[in-house]
Amino acid sequence: AVLKKRLVKLVVNFLFYFRTDEAEPIGALLLEHCRITKEEENVFSISFIEEPERKYCFECDSEEQCQEWIEALKRASYEFMRRSLIFYRNEIQKMTGKDPLEQYGISEEARFQLGTHKQ
């Protein structure tokens, strides 16, 4: 496989990639239900749950940069945030006896419930 130099930009739960001299992205990867794996030195890969053998590999300039990207990408999904929110909500509720989401008027929303169910 040939390595191509790309400008890579993480915006919310999408990873955009550009040719280095172009303003419009060539493509984007949706970062939900994916796995970020450290490969060899300076390299990490992204793979998706429905196609785990297919890896999108990225080579960084340094090991430090590689670790930064891995940490950022692991936390990039909407689903990760949802679960963090539910966890914090639960912890605060245990400590104070009050639901912290009430002040925002969103405590009844299905997506914030612990026992999430399909619609």
Added chain:
Amino acid sequence: MKLNERSLAFYATCDSPADNAGFLYKRGERHTAYHRRWFVLKGNMLFYFEERESREPVGVIVLEGCTVELCDSAEEFTFAIRFGGTKSRTYVLAAESQAAMESWVKSLSRASFNYMRLVVRELEKQLEEMRWGPAGGCGGCQGSPSSWKPKPSGLEQSPERLPALPAVVPKENGCAVWNNVPGADRPPNASGCGGHDREGNPRPPPPPPRRQASNSEAGSTGAAVAESPSTFCQLHERYGQEVARLRQDWLERRRSPWP
């Protein structure tokens, strides 16, 4: 622009919770007829399917940076999803009832990633203030020592009270596989990733690292996302070292009383 469409389709149809779902009429691009489609809102994305039973969506609208507004239209119960930028399309949708319209407008206005992130940060801040105290604490991650009271008995307790720390265990984005930290509670009946949860026992994720307020989106030439340098792991390390040092001092003072 290329997209990992299979992953998008998977996300649309997998059994992670949808924030809203139902039939809506979607106006065609050239202001022509409305087409009835099955819409599914997941996270910050609005998918639409030809039929409710369709296995793949026919389209998706990414809900970042949009405004949702009611429409002044001949059609009843219409609302629009509008984006800034000259080339952006406005999506006009019509619900089948007043209640449905209100429900959709409400959930679409709160669907953005940034909205979610704001709420998460706010709760994270509240939780930290409860654990470390409002003054200093983890605010800005500088941790002024004056706000922290060293107590020998507290040494054993404090590591336990922190939430599950990001360990070196490999983590799967969106389908977390966490270490079982003693004292860390699990939310009851928390659903994992639905069908593909490998754990059987879903556990709470570690809190995301603090991000600087100016970095609400990332991106710079080739560089990684500029996040706050302190993850909970690093914070724990830092406080742990301080604690160990103070404890050492205290023990030494006990052994050799002041002259």
